[in-house]
Structures are given as C-alpha cells and as structure tokens.
Amino acid sequence: MNFCSQCGSAALSFEVPRGDNRSRYVCGHCGTVHYTNPKIVTGCLPLWDGKVLLARRSIAPRYGFWNVPSGYMENGETVEEGACREVREEVEASVTNIRLHTLYSLPHINQVYIHFLGDLKGPGAFGVGEESLEARLFAEEDVPWEEIAFTSSTFSLRRFFEDQKKGQAQVHIGQLLPPGQK
C-alpha cells in the first residue's frame, strides 16, 4: 500500500491507531485506517464410490500439481456457495449433500482454507475447467501424494481416507506454521 485509497495521499504511516492494539496503515491526510484481514479459500472434495476427484492446475502457483477444487471466496456468496462454484469452474461438476470437512489456517500467509465433502452424480459426471489441465478420480492407493499442490489439500485428503476407514466423518481443524515454528 503506497497511497490512501480514500483520498489519494501518500502520507501513510504504519502505526497503532488510537484504541487499537496492532499496527495498521493510517492516512495522515484523511485519517482513514486501512485494515487488512485473512482471506478464505473455499473448496470441496468431490466423492464417488470412495474415490476423490482432483484437478491438475493449469495456472500458477503450483502449475501441473493436483488440487482439491478450491479458490478465493468471493463477496456476495456463502462459504458453501463458493465451494460449489469452484467445483463447477474447476471440474465442471455439481456436488450434492455437501458437509464441512476441514478448517485449515495458514497464519504466515493470512489464509484460511475451508473444505467440504460433496457427492458427485456419477463416475463420469465431471469435466475439465479452464484452470485445470486434467481431472481424475483417485482411490487412496492411486493419489499422487508427491504432486499435491498445497498442504491444505494433503490435509483434507489424509483426513478423508482416515475417516473413511473408521467409517466416521468429522470436521478437522489444522494449520501450517512456517518452517522453524511450532
């Protein structure tokens, strides 16, 4: 942030506003406090017959890696609507019976992943969206673990297959801390 988006002034300082307890960009001209907050990445792991549908990314970052269909939640939608939209966009599928699966924080990059599980309408009821190179159903033993795009996806996949073996679904909370932190 170089300029105040309210008044256009370059007189920004990074300081603790009065009554606050952490630093924000504050405009020295018009007084506006510019807050920034974590973003939600919402997605859904489409299921069919114990298999999971993954999409191979055709965009950066992690081009060519496999991912749970997911993306930034947009204004004007619910978390579930965003997850279903991402499934439509990335693997051209609709999912039913969606249920919450994971809540995964990445505090060092200010992101929170929220993944649902959802049922596909058939073993071939999907396509390949613009941001995907390929989409494929994987049984656990076929998942390309070394080629999963993000730790949030690995977390969701591991927990799904564990729950499936136990025959019991639950919501899982996780986080990734930067290297060296615990």
Place this chain on the structure above:
Amino acid sequence: MNFCSQCGSAALSFEVPRGDNRSRYVCGHCGTVHYTNPKIVTGCLPLWDGKVLLARRSIAPRYGFWNVPSGYMENGETVEEGACREVREEVEASVTNIRLHTLYSLPHINQVYIHFLGDLKGPGAFGVGEESLEARLFAEEDVPWEEIAFTSSTFSLRRFFEDQKKGQAQVHIGQLLPPGQK
C-alpha cells in the same frame, strides 16, 4: 475506493478483468486489479456447567446488546488463536478444549462467522474487557433472547442448547440472507 493504493491514480474503473468473470476495481494507470473478499469474524462461546458466558457490548454497532465474544480475525493468527484472543479481550478469560461449533455466512455484508465452544476454568474465571459493559453466565432459560446483538450469536446459542439436550455436539452451518431473499 477512490484512488489506486498502488500508484495513487484516480483512473479506476469497475470492470471484469481479462480472464476473470466478475467486476473488480481496475487501475487504468498501472493495471493493478483490486480484489476485495469476505472477512472472518472469529469467536468462542465460553461454557461452564451448561451455562454460556456472554458479553454486553460497550461499542457500536449494537451498543448494550449481548454477544458471543468475537471479532475480526487478524493477519498472522489461526482461526482458533483469534477466537481465544477475542475471549481474552472481551471477557478476560482463557478457554480450554476449544472445538468448532458454527460456520455462518452473511453474504450481503461479506462476512463469515466462525464460532467455537470452549470451557472456562471456573464459574468466576472471567472479567469485563474494554469493549464490554458486563459479562455474565446464562442458563438457557435466562438468555436475553431479545437483546442478542447479532443473528450469528443467536444461531450459535440456539444450536448449543439444542445439542446439549440431545447430548451430542456437532458443527452447524448457517446463513443469513437479506430480507426478501430465500
């Protein structure tokens, strides 16, 4: 948004960027696309002996109304850390054994509430934070339902007491749509 925060230009247009499918503020001078996304409000309902701890707000909006301790999630924290921070700030308590309770979207104001449940350390192990007028433990029959600050809090409270009667906790997904929408 009146000025580009990157270059200070006033040449902003609200348009669909190339390769995108929804309108954003785009700078005609430097080309920066300004994304805005929903914010997370994180909180925790502190529990003791089947009772819930609520805080009466000393700030706008909804001054004087009762609320589940909660507030905007900040950069650099996990969702759970944010919830515990809000409990410390608003009712000067620490909670243990925190578990996810609700995920509640308000798409018309671009907010997502995430509420946890947590256990207090004793029936008097709390205080009154700066943004609160008062804090009090309520049994279900004593909850001031007409004076609850936000629908997200009412949702969390109703679901908590229902689950308690069933003897079974689960995660609840909800949403508030603007009047007239369904």
